[in-house]
Amino acid sequence: MNLTHYRALSFDVYGTLIDWEAGIAGVLAPWAATQGLDLNEEELLVSYAANEAAVAREEPGWRYPWVLAEAFRRTGVDLNRTVSQVWANRLGNSVPQWPAFEDSAQALADLAQRYELIIVSNVHRDGFAGSNEQLRGDFAAVITAEDVGAYKPADPHFEALETTLGDLGIERNQLLHVAQSLFHDHGPARRRGLDSVWINRRHDRPGWGATPEPDEQWGYLAELSSMAALAEAVQRAFAD
Structure with a gap:
């Protein structure tokens, strides 16, 4: 990757x-x-x-x-x-x-120095606005379930994402999707040929928790345990 x-x-x-x-x-x-x-x-x-x-x-x-x-x-x-x-x-x-993970806000701030950041979330607009008071993210676009009239793992979020990339002048192969859920995100990302990285927040716990077990094939380019780990990997990559 x-x-x-x-x-x-x-x-x-x-x-x-x-x-x-x-x-x-x-x-x-x-x-x-x-x-x-x-x-x-x-x-x-x-x-x-x-x-x-x-x-x-x-x-x-x-x-x-x-x-x-x-x-x-x-x-x-x-x-x-x-x-x-x-x-x-x-x-x-x-x-x-709902609480933010303690590394999320700083990681987003660090990543925003290198990339355009886009939200693709199963939430309503007001809910995300409340969450972003904790995240303090500077996002190029926010795509919610309320916007697309559907919930992941259905396709509309990802269809809207591809339209957004076009609006931003970014090619599909220049996007990396970052997500925890194999069910909601990595399955549809694979289905649509999008690169993804798994932030495995449950790496120290067995089972699926609040996320259903995936019912379609999924894949990802790398597995990391936190957003901080992703930000550190990006810092190393650009320093080389």
Whole structure:
């Protein structure tokens, strides 16, 4: 992977730059405690993962807070519990409070010195605006689910990304997609012939967590454990 070749980096946000598992578990765990469920955070995330993916697939035009709320309700059904509207809304409205990974903001600032940065995210515009108060990113373009009327791993985000590259005068082979999720990002990137790098935030934990196991072929050029590691790799590449 020749990092000096690329002119743009596109980013998944939730799971890559923002710790969405901490954000989701921060609502699911207290709810589970009120329901007398003896489940740890990882077990709750696994129960939740397939439901969010299913709602996003079935209702591509919904704003992300509605997807989160319905996925929570379905998770309750799976666990033989009822999720009240109050709890469903608590998760749906929580996106702006989800914490950024501690290395994300500095890594984005460092990478912006070398590349155009583009967001490609399964979120609504207001949710990302809240998250970017933590990230402080200077982005050439922001592509959200609300913009394209769909959720990854469906194609519309990546179709919009290719249009954006054209607008920026950047060739497809000059883009590197940066993401945690093999399911949401590396599968469709491979399908569309885009280079990608895996930020494996779960490198020290087994299982898939809040992300479903990928159901299509995926690939990536390199695996790194953090955004800081990517920024350091870029610094070394340009210093050589």
